[in-house]
Amino acid sequence: MEKVECLIIGSGPAGYTAAIYAARADMKPVLYEGLQPGGQLTITTDVENYPGYPDGIMGPLMMEHFKNQAVRLGTDVRFGMITAVEFDKTGGNHIVTVDGKDQIECESVIISTGASAKWLGIPSETKLNGSGVSACAVCDGFFYKGEDVAIVGAGDTAAEEASYLSKICKKVYMLVRKDEMRASKAMQHRVNNLANVEILYNTETDEILGDTVVEGVRVVNNQTGEKREITVQGFFVAIGHNPNTAIFKEYLTMDNAGYIITHPDSAKTDIPGVFVCGDAQDKIYRQAVTAAGTGCMAALDAERYLSAREATLEA
Secondary structure (H helix, E strand, C coil): CEEEEEEEECCHHHHHHHHHHHHHCCCCCEEECCCCCCHHHHHCCEECCCCCCCCCEEHHHHHHHHHHHHHHCCCEEECCCEEEEECCCCCCCEEEEECCCEEEEEEEEEECCCEEECCCCCHHHHHCECCCEECCHHHHHHHHCCCEEEEECCCHHHHHHHHHHHCCCCEEEEECCCCCCCCCHHHHHHHHCCCCEEEECCEEEEEEECCCCCCEEEEEECCCCCEEEECCCEEEECCCEEECCHHHCCCCCECCCCCECCCCCCCECCCCCEEECHHHCCCCCCCHHHHHHHHHHHHHHHHHHHHHHHHHHHC
């Protein structure tokens, strides 16, 4: 069985940053990219809010830069999927299975599997993803400054993003499937008092309009069956995310949504030698820059863990 000092599960800003720090600490990291090498940023067209890119950068190119830096410093980046894990709760080595067949023994594991946005599941949403359709208003709202947009959702996240968009967009249509919102009363009060936010209750998306970019949305009232078309240039989906953490459920403490819980002020989990970073543990910020920051934390925590473990074994 292959043995590695530091295994990183998943790529994206968190995984690649963890790899950069782990490689510089001579931990000889091995990183498996997963089903979506580079993570969610590979489906983001323009990134304007990451420091160091004054003119902005395309998401896929940015992830290539992250990857190239990790490789240059000594990371062994591999294409493949970790399909099962056996974490040792007593502080021993951990076993991971790659693509359902090959096993690797690991002294430390850094989880950076991220989270996947929930989508409506309509064809036009897929076709126009990155061309007006987005699952992150904070990431992409800037591109629709002074324009009209629509946002789907009824929870606190949707209300927060509608509030954010209201500051930069001319008009925000909030599409709510039921006759009331799920958001907290405080958040509901906030959006209800925004002059340029119009909340459409009992409203579902029938189709996002446009051939190459979003030009509008056709909505349907699920009580009356009435359809109408609204002219918008941006369409935001805010119906939640699914953390990609299912294979760790048997071993790690998670919240009700499946986000892995870390010890305060660290990337440590309840299993010695297992660390987590990025959107697999962050349901609040979900930004590339915060993911990279937690990737740094995870690698530093792993390096300290391995040093302490080595000192104990030598004693």
